[in-house]
Amino acid sequence: MIESAVQAALWQKSVVERIVQQTPAIKSFSLRLGNPFTHVAGQHVDVRLTAPDGYMAMRSYSIASPPDGSGIVELAIERLPDGEVSPFFHDVAAVGDEIELRGPLGGHFLWPQDAAGPVFLIGAGSGLVPLMAMIRQRRVEAQNVPTALLLSARTARDVLYAKELQAIEFDDPGFVLSLAITREAPTRETDFARRIDGAMVQEVITRLPRTPAHVFVCGSNGFVNIATDGALFAGLDAATIKTERYGG
Amino acid sequence: MVTRGFTGRGSGGDQSGRIPPGQHLVDNFPVLTAGPTPNIDTSKWNFTVKVGPKPAKVWDWSQFNALPQTKVKKDIHCVTSWSKLDTAWEGVLIEDILADAGLERPTDFVLVHSYDGYSTNVPLADLLADKAMVALKYAGQPLPRDHGGPARLLVPHLYFWKSAKWVKALQFTTRDEAGFWELRGYHIYGDPWREQRYTHD
Numbered sequence: 001m002i003e004s005a006v007q008a009a010l011w012q013k014s015v016v017e018r019i020v021q022q023t024p025a026i027k028s029f030s031l032r033l034g035n036p037f038t039h040v041a042g043q044h045v046d047v048r049l050t051a052p053d054g055y056m057a058m059r060s061y062s063i064a065s066p067p068d069g070s071g072i073v074e075l076a077i078e079r080l081p082d083g084e085v086s087p088f089f090h091d092v093a094a095v096g097d098e099i100e101l102r103g104p105l106g107g108h109f110l111w112p113q114d115a116a117g118p119v120f121l122i123g124a125g126s127g128l129v130p131l132m133a134m135i136r137q138r139r140v141e142a143q144n145v146p147t148a149l150l151l152s153a154r155t156a157r158d159v160l161y162a163k164e165l166q167a168i169e170f171d172d173p174g175f176v177l178s179l180a181i182t183r184e185a186p187t188r189e190t191d192f193a194r195r196i197d198g199a200m201v202q203e204v205i206t207r208l209p210r211t212p213a214h215v216f217v218c219g220s221n222g223f224v225n226i227a228t229d230g231a232l233f234a235g236l237d238a239a240t241i242k243t244e245r246y247g248g
Numbered sequence: 249m250v251t252r253g254f255t256g257r258g259s260g261g262d263q264s265g266r267i268p269p270g271q272h273l274v275d276n277f278p279v280l281t282a283g284p285t286p287n288i289d290t291s292k293w294n295f296t297v298k299v300g301p302k303p304a305k306v307w308d309w310s311q312f313n314a315l316p317q318t319k320v321k322k323d324i325h326c327v328t329s330w331s332k333l334d335t336a337w338e339g340v341l342i343e344d345i346l347a348d349a350g351l352e353r354p355t356d357f358v359l360v361h362s363y364d365g366y367s368t369n370v371p372l373a374d375l376l377a378d379k380a381m382v383a384l385k386y387a388g389q390p391l392p393r394d395h396g397g398p399a400r401l402l403v404p405h406l407y408f409w410k411s412a413k414w415v416k417a418l419q420f421t422t423r424d425e426a427g428f429w430e431l432r433g434y435h436i437y438g439d440p441w442r443e444q445r446y447t448h449d
Contacts, residue, residue: 005433009448013249046445048270049251057256058270058329084257084272092253100249105446107432108282221279221394228284238284239365245280 007037008103011048016097017072023158026126027090028064028076031099036071039063039104041111041133042216045073048100049085059085062129062218062244063104064161066136073103076160078126109216109244111137117213118146120205122227124196124219125153128160130244131218135175139168148176148212150204152196152223154183176207196223201230215241266323268440271331278330279394282428286364286414290398295382296417297349305349309398315340315348318381322404324411325440337402339383342375345418354420359427360401363414368427369436370403370410372420379405382415407438407445 014031022028044062051057065074079090093099111134112119119138121131128151138147153159159179169177179191180200186193190207192200205212215236217227224243231241257272267273290309297304307315319338325331346352358375360368374380383402384391391397396413403410409429430436435444443449 005446006448008433009446049254049256050249051254051256052250053256055256056270057254057272060328088251088254097252098249099251105433108429224281225285225394232284238286241284243281243283245278 004037007035008105010035011100011102013098014073014101016093016095016099019093019095022076022160025158026076026078026160028074029089029093029099030065030072030074031101032072033101036069037104038067038069039073040113041066041137042109042130043104043106043133044130045075045101045103046105047075047085048102049088050100057085060105062133064129064132064136066133066140068140076126076129076132109218109242112214115143115145115214118148118208118210120208120212120215120231121147121149122196122201122215122217122219122231123149123151124223125158126160127219127223127244127246129218131216132161132165134216135165135168138175139172144174146174146176146209148178148204148208150178150180150196150201150227152180152182152219154181156181156184156187176204178204178207196226196230198226198230198233201227202234205231205234205236212236213240216244217241218244219246221245266333267331268325269443270445271325271329271440274330274332277332277335277395278326278328280326280328281394281413282366283364285393287393288363288398288414293398293416295399295415297345297351298417298419299351299354300420300422304351304354307348312340312382312399313384316344317384318344318378320378320381320402320404322402324404324408327407327409327434327438327440327445331440335404336387337381337383338385338388339381339399339402341378341381342418343377345382351420355422357421357424359419359421359425360410360412360415361417361419362412363416366412366414366428368401368410368412369421369425369430370401370406371424371437374403374406375418379403405439407435407440409434410438 018030
């Protein structure tokens with residue numbers, strides 16, 4: 001553990017192996033690690049870009065891939081119009097490029113290895129990324145803890161990993177997928193045609209066989225506040241709710 | 249290692265040496281919190297200074313607001329890499345809190361506790377000499393709930409996770425006891441100018 005924490009603090013080179021346009025605003029980047037590590041779903045890496053004049057820009061990105069021993073981590077990065085690092089990834093980065101990163105980092109927003117009860121994941125947009133790693137880790141390790149995902153997106157095209165999520169839902173009765181589509185009518189009966197609210201959070205909780213013992217929420221601060229207030233109103237214990245808010 | 253094709257924003261954004269390494273400037277004020285945002289009514293709020301397990305003094309909201317109020321303007325630096333310049337705060341300096349409690353240096357270390365169960369450790373030397381306060385206002389307004397209201401610690405020379413939101417107690421400890429993030433992979437001290445982000449930095 002100590003050794004792995006030491007390694008996590010060291011910068012290493014990775015190589016871009018694959019780039020996929022996942023949604024209009026989000027691309028995924030598969031990075032082959034120079035020094036492979038094993039992460040826990042929910043952890044992030046810090047990525048560092050260096051300009052010819054020595055200027056460096058650092059950002060944290062959640063890992064979308066599960067720990068699968070492949071030596072590759074997948075990041076899914078939303079292009080922020082005013083961003084400095086995300087436009088580089090979207091507009092400049094190419095297969096074969098070297099990217100400096102370190103990790104795995106973060107010791108709080110972590111998939112529970114011994115879940116005490118059902119898991120409730122709530123995300124918006126690219127906030128799905130650490131939650132997707134959890135869904136994938138659960139699947140890779142053939143875990144059967146009942147798990148619900150409530151995912152908000154503007155349109156169906158903006159749902160990250162949509163096909164994979166629907167395939168998992170089809171295949172696995174222990175996984176419940178609920179989409180909140182805010183700017184068009186959803187096509188599935190179980191989805192919602194509105195922004196997240198407390199009633200929606202409470203309704204998705206009833207789609208789980210028991211009260212969730214672990215809740216993970218990732219999105220903008222406003223989204224996270226609505227989701228967590230809904231979960232608290234539904235009677236969930238604040239201590240079971242972990243949040244990650246992006247921006248900055 | 250130079251990254252192919254990366255030039256940076258090119259805003260020459262160094263701001264006369266006020267941005268620590270690896271940080272970038274923001275104009276907004278991002279909100280990052282590990283759990284739900286607590287809702288603390290000032291009628292139920294109190295603040296405690298403890299020496300070990302023993303409370304040395306407890307203030308309610310009006311008593312705490314009657315302590316000397318100090319205004320500061322500081323640059324702040326979040327470990328997630330954003331920095332914000334010239335943020336304006338108002339609150340009670342830690343030395344004024346300790347003076348009111350009749351305490352000088354019970355021990356050299358402080359563990360800060362919050363209403364949501366959060367904690368973080370700061371050496372006493374980093375809380376004295378105008379370095380830190382319990383802030384009650386931001387930009388002239390009562391501190392918003394998202395930013396730690398009604399009261400948060402402000403230790404601007406350390407990464408901002410040390411500036412605990414929804415603060416409820418300062419506890420003097422004999423040893424430097426790791427807090428919430430310090431137990432979860434983040435640096436025990438957190439100096440942005442030495443990029444002490446993670447445990448082994």
